[in-house]
Amino acid sequence: MDRKDTGSILARDIFVKGDKDGNKLLTEKEIKDTLKKIGIAIKDKELEKLISQFDHNKDGSFSFEEFDEFLKHLLRKEEIHNIFKKYAQHSITIGKKTQLMMTPRDLMRFFKEEQKQDLPFEAIQHLSEVLKDVVLDELCISLDVFNNILFSPANSIFNPDYLHEYQVRFLL
Ligand SMILES: [Ca+2]
Numbered sequence: 187m188d189r190k191d192t193g194s195i196l197a198r199d200i201f202v203k204g205d206k207d208g209n210k211l212l213t214e215k216e217i218k219d220t221l222k223k224i225g226i227a228i229k230d231k232e233l234e235k236l237i238s239q240f241d242h243n244k245d246g247s248f249s250f251e252e253f254d255e256f257l258k259h260l261l262r263k264e265e266i267h268n269i270f271k272k273y274a275q276h277s278i279t280i281g282k283k284t285q286l287m288m289t290p291r292d293l294m295r296f297f298k299e300e301q302k303q304d305l306p307f308e309a310i311q312h313l314s315e316v317l318k319d320v321v322l323d324e325l326c327i328s329l330d331v332f333n334n335i336l337f338s339p340a341n342s343i344f345n346p347d348y349l350h351e352y353q354v355r356f357l358l
């Protein structure tokens with residue numbers, strides 16, 4: 187079975203279990219309960235935003251197709267967050283907030299180990315405006331920057347075989 191089948195069957199299974207009244211639609215309440223069950227924590231406000239983003243026919247609930255798309259979006263975010271945490275070995279504290287950060291060296295490690303790409307520092311610098319004038323061990327890559335780099339058009343010029351492994355894993 188390839189990834190596509192696995193993903194769809196999983197989403198279908200989650201959808202059917204979450205659809206308590208069996209009307210083939212997930213209401214906001216059903217979506218909330220479902221996410222809790224599969225261990226995805228999400229703030230009410232954020233969830234409302236996402237529901238309106240993926241509720242294409244604006245009936246206030248999710249059809250399977252809408253839910254499938256929504257779930258892929260969520261899993262991709264989780265995945266990127268997890269992979270960021272794995273490679274971001276430093277943190278900085280601004281006020282009361284502590285934020286995980288990567289150095290360009292950490293990012294190079296990510297490309298080498300996860301994307302099988304040996305990117306020289308210069309190539310890394312080309313990937314992001316933020317990295318233009320930094321040195322190897324400078325803490326400058328936040329989760330947002332990391333996300334932008336993964337999704338930047340510049341990233342696609344490198345090794346298309348491993349193109350956006352973390353973008354496509356849950357989209358396939
Ligand atoms: Ca329902």
Ligand SMILES: [Ca+2]
Pocket residue numbers: 241242243244245246247248249252
């Ligand atoms: Ca809908």
